[in-house]
Amino acid sequence: MIFGSLRNRGVLGINCRNSELISTFNPRKLYPLVDDKLRTKKLAIDHGVPVPELYGSLSTIHDIHDFHTIIGDRQDFVVKPANGSGGDGILVFDGHRDGRFRLCTGLMVPWDDLSHHLANTLNGQYSLGGHPDRVMIEYRVRFDPVFDLVSYLGVPDIRVIVFRGYPVMAMVRLPTRASNGKANLHQGAVGVGIDLATGRTLRGVLDNEFVDEHPDTGTSFSGLDVPGWQAILMMAARCYELTGLGYLGVDIVLDAARGPLMLELNARPGLNIQIANSEGIMHRLREVQTFADSKLPAGERVQVSVDRFHSMADAAA
Amino acid sequence: MKLTGRRRHLYALAATLAVLGGSAATYRAMVLGFPITPGVTSSLWTVEARVRFERYTPGPAKAHLAIPGDLPGYGVLSENFISRGFGVSVNEEEGDRIALWAIRRTEGEQSLYYRLRLFRQANRSVAFPAPPFPPVPELEEPFSTAMDAIVADVRRRSADVETFTATLLQTIASASPNDNVRLFLGDESDPFAAARAAQTLLAGARIPARVLHVLPLPSEARQVEIQPWLAVHNGKRWLLFDPATGTRGLPKSTMIWSWSAKPLVQVSGGSRESIEFRVSPSVQDALSLAQQQAASHGSRLAQFSLLDLPLQTQQIYTIMMLIPIGALVIVLMRNVIGIRTFGTFLPVLVALAFRETQLLAGIVLFSALVAIGLGLRLYLERLHLLLVPRLAAVLTIVVLLMAALSVLSHRLGLETGLSIALFPMVILTMTIERMSVVWDERGPRDAIIDGLGSLFVAAIAYGVMGLPILKHVAFVFPELMLLVLAVILLLGSYTGYRLSELRRFRVLGKGSS
Numbered sequence: 033m034i035f036g037s038l039r040n041r042g043v044l045g046i047n048c049r050n051s052e053l054i055s056t057f058n059p060r061k062l063y064p065l066v067d068d069k070l071r072t073k074k075l076a077i078d079h080g081v082p083v084p085e086l087y088g089s090l091s092t093i094h095d096i097h098d099f100h101t102i103i104g105d106r107q108d109f110v111v112k113p114a115n116g117s118g119g120d121g122i123l124v125f126d127g128h129r130d131g132r133f134r135l136c137t138g139l140m141v142p143w144d145d146l147s148h149h150l151a152n153t154l155n156g157q158y159s160l161g162g163h164p165d166r167v168m169i170e171y172r173v174r175f176d177p178v179f180d181l182v183s184y185l186g187v188p189d190i191r192v193i194v195f196r197g198y199p200v201m202a203m204v205r206l207p208t209r210a211s212n213g214k215a216n217l218h219q220g221a222v223g224v225g226i227d228l229a230t231g232r233t234l235r236g237v238l239d240n241e242f243v244d245e246h247p248d249t250g251t252s253f254s255g256l257d258v259p260g261w262q263a264i265l266m267m268a269a270r271c272y273e274l275t276g277l278g279y280l281g282v283d284i285v286l287d288a289a290r291g292p293l294m295l296e297l298n299a300r301p302g303l304n305i306q307i308a309n310s311e312g313i314m315h316r317l318r319e320v321q322t323f324a325d326s327k328l329p330a331g332e333r334v335q336v337s338v339d340r341f342h343s344m345a346d347a348a349a
Numbered sequence: 350m351k352l353t354g355r356r357r358h359l360y361a362l363a364a365t366l367a368v369l370g371g372s373a374a375t376y377r378a379m380v381l382g383f384p385i386t387p388g389v390t391s392s393l394w395t396v397e398a399r400v401r402f403e404r405y406t407p408g409p410a411k412a413h414l415a416i417p418g419d420l421p422g423y424g425v426l427s428e429n430f431i432s433r434g435f436g437v438s439v440n441e442e443e444g445d446r447i448a449l450w451a452i453r454r455t456e457g458e459q460s461l462y463y464r465l466r467l468f469r470q471a472n473r474s475v476a477f478p479a480p481p482f483p484p485v486p487e488l489e490e491p492f493s494t495a496m497d498a499i500v501a502d503v504r505r506r507s508a509d510v511e512t513f514t515a516t517l518l519q520t521i522a523s524a525s526p527n528d529n530v531r532l533f534l535g536d537e538s539d540p541f542a543a544a545r546a547a548q549t550l551l552a553g554a555r556i557p558a559r560v561l562h563v564l565p566l567p568s569e570a571r572q573v574e575i576q577p578w579l580a581v582h583n584g585k586r587w588l589l590f591d592p593a594t595g596t597r598g599l600p601k602s603t604m605i606w607s608w609s610a611k612p613l614v615q616v617s618g619g620s621r622e623s624i625e626f627r628v629s630p631s632v633q634d635a636l637s638l639a640q641q642q643a644a645s646h647g648s649r650l651a652q653f654s655l656l657d658l659p660l661q662t663q664q665i666y667t668i669m670m671l672i673p674i675g676a677l678v679i680v681l682m683r684n685v686i687g688i689r690t691f692g693t694f695l696p697v698l699v700a701l702a703f704r705e706t707q708l709l710a711g712i713v714l715f716s717a718l719v720a721i722g723l724g725l726r727l728y729l730e731r732l733h734l735l736l737v738p739r740l741a742a743v744l745t746i747v748v749l750l751m752a753a754l755s756v757l758s759h760r761l762g763l764e765t766g767l768s769i770a771l772f773p774m775v776i777l778t779m780t781i782e783r784m785s786v787v788w789d790e791r792g793p794r795d796a797i798i799d800g801l802g803s804l805f806v807a808a809i810a811y812g813v814m815g816l817p818i819l820k821h822v823a824f825v826f827p828e829l830m831l832l833v834l835a836v837i838l839l840l841g842s843y844t845g846y847r848l849s850e851l852r853r854f855r856v857l858g859k860g861s862s
Contacts, residue, residue, distance in 0.1 A: 035846045037858040045846040047684055052844055148733035155736035157786070162736070212792075219792070240853055307856060 042312030044303055049279075053317070057196065057278025058299050065275045066297040067160070070114045070168060072275075076294055079274050081267055084285075084293050085171040089114070096150050099169070103128070108172035111150070113158040115165045119214045121158035123149065124172060124187075136172075137185060173293060176286035178259055182224075184209050184248040190226070190264060190284040190292075193301055193313065196324040197272035199265050199337045200316040202226040203308040204233065204258070209248045222246060223308035224253045229342035231261025237307045264292045265337065269330040271297055316341055359842050363835040370831030377826060382424060382470055383639040387821035393426070393468045394566045396604075397627045400450075400461040402619035407456040410618035411449065415562070415607040416463055418446040419477055423604055424470040431462035444477060445609050459619065467604065475587045477580075477608055480557040486549055495529040496553045503554075510556055510583035511597065518547055518579070518595030544577040544592040545610065557582040560610035561589075566602040570629035575606060575613065655827055663824075668701060670823040671814040673833045675700055678810040680840050687849030690803040691780050698773045699803070700810035708811055712804060714754065719800065722747055722781040723788070730785070744778040 038045070044053075066072055076083045087109060088102035103109055112122040123141075127134040131143040150167055152158075159165040179188040186207030193201045203225050210220035217223045222243065225234035236243045236253040245252050258264065268282040271294065281301025284292050306313050319340060328336070377383045404410050416428070416439070430437040435450040450461050488496060503520060507513040521530055521543050533546040544560040551558040561578040578599065579590040589599045599605070607613060616622040655666050675697035682688045682696075690696055703711035725746050729739055751774065780803070788796040813819065822829060851858070 034851065038846055038850070038854055041857050043846070043850075043854050043857050045844070045850050046687075047847060048844040051842060144733070152736060157736055219795075237856070240856060242856055303854075307854065310857065312857060 038312070042314035042316075042318075043306055044313045044317070046303060049300075049303060053195075053279040054300055058280075059276075062276050063299050066277065066280075066299050068114050068166075069112070069116075069296050070166060072297055073168075073170075075274050076271075079270060081270055081274065081294050082290065082292065084110070084173055084287075084295065087169045087171065089169065090150060090154060090167040093151055093154055096147050096154075099147070099150065102169050108174075110168075110170050110172050111146075112168050112170070113153045113165050114168050115156075115159035115163070116153075117158070117160065119187075119216055121149075121153055126172065173285045173295075174288045176259060176288045178256060178286065179204065179206060181249055181251040182206050182222075182246045182253055182256070184246070186211070186221075187215050187285060187295075189215050189295060190258065190286070191301070191305060192264065192268035192282045192284065193305060194268050194272050194280045194282055195317050195320050196278045197269055197328075197330070198320045198324065198333050199228060199268050200320060200341060201305050201309055201311075201313050202228055202265075202268075203305045206236075206246065206253075208238070208246070217302070217304040217308075222253070223304055225305075225309035225311075226258060226261075227342055228265070229338050231258040231264070232256065233258070234308075235310060237304070237310075240307060242310070259286065260291055262334070265334045266330060267292055267294055269334050269337075273330065275299075356842065359838060363838045366831045366835040366838070370828045370835070373828040373831075374826040377828075381639055383825050385822065387817050392566075392602075393466065393631045395629050395631070396465045396467065396564065396566075397629075398463040398465075398624060399627070400463070400614050400616075400622065400624050401458065402614075402616045402622035403458050404456055404619045407454055408618060409451070409453050410455050410459065410616070411451045412459075412461055412617075412619070412622070413615040414448045414450075414461070414463060414624070415609060415611065415613045416446050416448050417465065417604065417606050418444070418608070419475065420467065420604060421475045422470060422599075423467045426466040426468060428466070429462075429464045431464060432460075435461060443609070445607055477587060479582055480559070482555050483552040483557055485555060486552050492532060495532045496550060498529050499533075499550055500553045503550075510581060511588055513554060513556065514547075514551065514558075514579070514581045514588065514590055515595045515597065517550055518543075518590055518592055521547055521550075522593055522595060541577045541610065544579050547579055547592055548610070551581065559608055560592075561605055562607040562609075562613060563599065563603050564606045564626055564628070565600065566604055566628055566630065568602070568630055570627070573626050573628050575624075575626060577610075578605070580608070655824060666827075667820065667824045668704075670827055670830065671701075671820065672697060673830050673837075674819060674823060675810045675814050677833050677837055677840075678813050679806065680837055682806045682809065684840060684843060685847060687847030688802045688806055689799050690806050691783050691799050692776065692803075695776050695780060696803050696807035696810055698776050699807040700814055702773065703807065703811040704815065708808060711811075712808065715804065715807075717754070718747065718750055718777060719781055719784065721750055722777065723785055726781050726785045727788070730789075740778060740782055743781055744774065747774050747777050747781070 064071065065075060070086075070089060073083050073086055087106065088098070090096060090099065090102075107127045108125065110122065110124050113120075116122065123146075124136040125133050125141075126136045133141045133143070133146055135141060153165055153167050156162040156165050173187070175183075175188060182188075183206040188204055188206045190202060190204045192199050203223050205215040205217060206222045206224060207215050208220055208222055212219065215221050217237075220239070222236045222238045224236045226232070227234060233254055233256040236246070238247065244254065264284055267284060271280060271282045272278075275297060277297070277299050279299075279301070281298035283295040283298065285295050287293050303313075323336070378385050398414065398416075400412055400414055402410070402412065412435075417425075418441075430448060430450070432450055434455065435452045438449050438451075440447050440449060448463060486496075487493075499517070499520070503513055503517045507516045520526070521534070526534065530546075533549065534542050535546075541560060548558045548560055559580045561580055562575050563578040564575055565573050567573060577592055579592045580587045581590060582588075588597060590597055614622050614624045655663060655670075676694065679690075679694060679697060683690065683693075699711075699715060702715075705711075706714060722743060726739075726743050729742060734742065780800075784796050784800055787799060
């Protein structure tokens with residue numbers, strides 16, 4: 033069978049993910065909790081999971097006038113659609129003067145263009161199915177320098193897959209020049225696997241091929257220690273109680289001052305994390321299935337994951 | 350993972366649907382004769398039997414006519430009894446159907462007509478019941494001795510019922526029959542004499558046999574003569590023989606009129622009775638034939654047919670019934686192969702439009718429309734319009750573009766350009782919008798890959814939906830859509846890899862350490 037080698041490596045395919053994981057462990061009614069980032073943020077605050085501070089939100093075209101009041105004299109902020117996906121429609125600003133706003137890429141955006149963007153977002157340009165949306169204005173994360181040498185602009189973020197409350201796989205997504213500062217792997221960002229047990233980075237993957245050095249900075253990916261790894265795993269594990277979703281992608285950023293912050297949750301996390309870890313995820317999922325029914329608190333679940341899921345690639349190295 | 354309960358349910362559902370659809374279609378194809386392939390014509394014959402007799406003095410008269418009952422290889426579309434003033438009834442007598450015309454008072458020459466319309470059907474086996482073994486006829490001398498001699502001689506030269514019959518018939522039919530045989534033939538001018546002689550001699554060997562009346566169905570209209578035929582039962586089934594030559598079987602265009610050797614016509618109260626047959630063939634579309642036949646069957650399944658709809662509605666359904674097949678293609682392309690497309694079912698609608706424009710012209714027109722629309726859409730982006738007005742503007746532009754292309758191609762004498770109006774314009778608008786968003790956010794590469802994927806899938810769907818056999822079957826046997834549904838449901842539970850994932854995860858597949 034042509035798919036034999038994938039099956040042996042425990043690679044999860046998209047059909048299998050959709051029918052056996054998402055439709056089994058992620059009840060439809062829980063989706064709004066993660067699709068609407070404003071709701072996710074409120075839930076997270078209630079549960080004590082740290083998130084980037086929300087400055088304010090816009091719900092109607094009329095609210096656009098309040099934009100200036102919301103940002104006040106803050107120079108750094110992020111504008112994002114509450115129902116966006118894949119990083120679409122997110123603008124990161126690091127300054128403004130005389131009604132012109134500076135994007136973190138250095139590009140100046142006149143208020144006219146920005147308010148058009150806000151109106152488009154509210155009209156649902158970035159939301160699934162084009163439904164009317166809301167705009168969030170929130171704290172701009174100042175990235176921990178750990179990934180400075182291996183990312184080009186944009187937001188390096190850590191993705192942890194949590195299956196029935198147990199972290200099972202993790203990677204960090206590093207933007208490149210080609211990905212336009214976005215951390216989406218299929219737009220050209222680099223995915224680097226993280227050993228769940230140690231928090232140390234593994235090899236990188238770009239466009240479905242292994243790479244060892246960042247294409248823009250030339251720095252090696254592997255062997256970086258992600259600071260506060262235990263805290264990150266704890267946050268990820270607690271997001272299970274937050275939403276009740278059994279198969280969950282947790283996106284976390286590292287802030288230099290505030291430590292790890294949960295950015296968003298994903299009820300249909302992608303499959304590229306397997307490539308970044310050079311390992312299929314199915315074996316780990318099956319293993320979790322064997323003991324997931326014993327309801328342990330988040331801390332113990334993290335311990336179980338750390339004990340069991342150390343990277344095979346790392347062990348070989 | 351353990352999902353066997355749900356799985357089993359799904360399999361049962363799919364199997365039920367498949368069996369339901371399959372058996373309904375089989376019934377309609379086999380029993381009602383709906384043609385499985387398009388453009389099939391059936392030969393149709395009108396057979397007219399004319400019975401004539403005279404009554405010299407006024408008084409009552411009755412006429413019996415043996416008419417066809419079980420007709421292997423043929424189906425009956427209609428039968429009529431035509432006469433002036435006679436009452437008609439049909440009775441079954443020893444496996445034969447007998448039409449009885451009767452009148453209280455008549456005089457002079459009488460004509461009675463029996464008209465039968467029949468068509469060839471997929472071969473059906475003979476349903477005439479198996480007979481008991483006949484007793485050896487008790488004959489006077491010299492017949493008895495002659496029979497024993499013939500039977501012994503033929504038996505020596507044959508192995509079983511089939512060869513015995515063939516050999517016997519050849520012996521009887523030979524140009525110079527010996528005296529024993531001649532004794533049985535008697536009046537050689539009677540075409541039935543040989544068949545009757547054979548029946549008697551076969552009884553001497555205790556082989557059940559019947560003399561039949563058969564009627565050839567010629568390919569042009571003419572008068573035909575009824576002929577004798579011999580049916581022999583070999584213990585399992587009836588074997589038919591030409592008594593004149595001993596060859597086995599019944600020629601293709603020959604129908605069995607009666608399973609009895611008795612004269613076809615019997616008249617009481619009249620004399621000089623005679624019968625003549627006239628056959629006129631015609632050719633008819635198998636589909637309408639099946640419909641007529643089903644109507645005469647009174648079959649419920651046939652009454653609920655798309656063929657009963659008004660012609661215009663029928664045409665819509667010939668296309669609509671292809672959509673599930675297109676959807677199945679989409680499912681295969683997306684979930685099994687893993688090709689990305691814009692909009693789930695956009696390619697099916699585009700494929701339907703291709704039916705009118707032809708494939709190549711369709712692809713060119715579609716690409717041109719999308720490309721121009723996309724250019725204008727990217728220009729509109731700079732005007733900072735709100736979402737819904739912008740969509741409306743793109744829709745308007747698409748309509749104008751279609752009109753412009755139609756006029757232009759008409760000027761240039763390209764008729765395919767006229768059919769551009771069949772492209773689903775709202776769908777086109779959404780495609781342009783989706784494509785421009787992808788263009789903006791993921792770059793031109795992704796937008797073009799998705800666009801090409803859509804076109805490719807549309808072309809495949811067009812190819813599949815254009816197969817004449819599928820078109821025909823989907824329309825004539827809409828119940829087969831249940832089968833398509835079953836396949837779609839099964840594919841819905843396909844959890845294996847997509848072909849595209851072979852490429853995507855190739856680094857993981859390599860060298861399984």
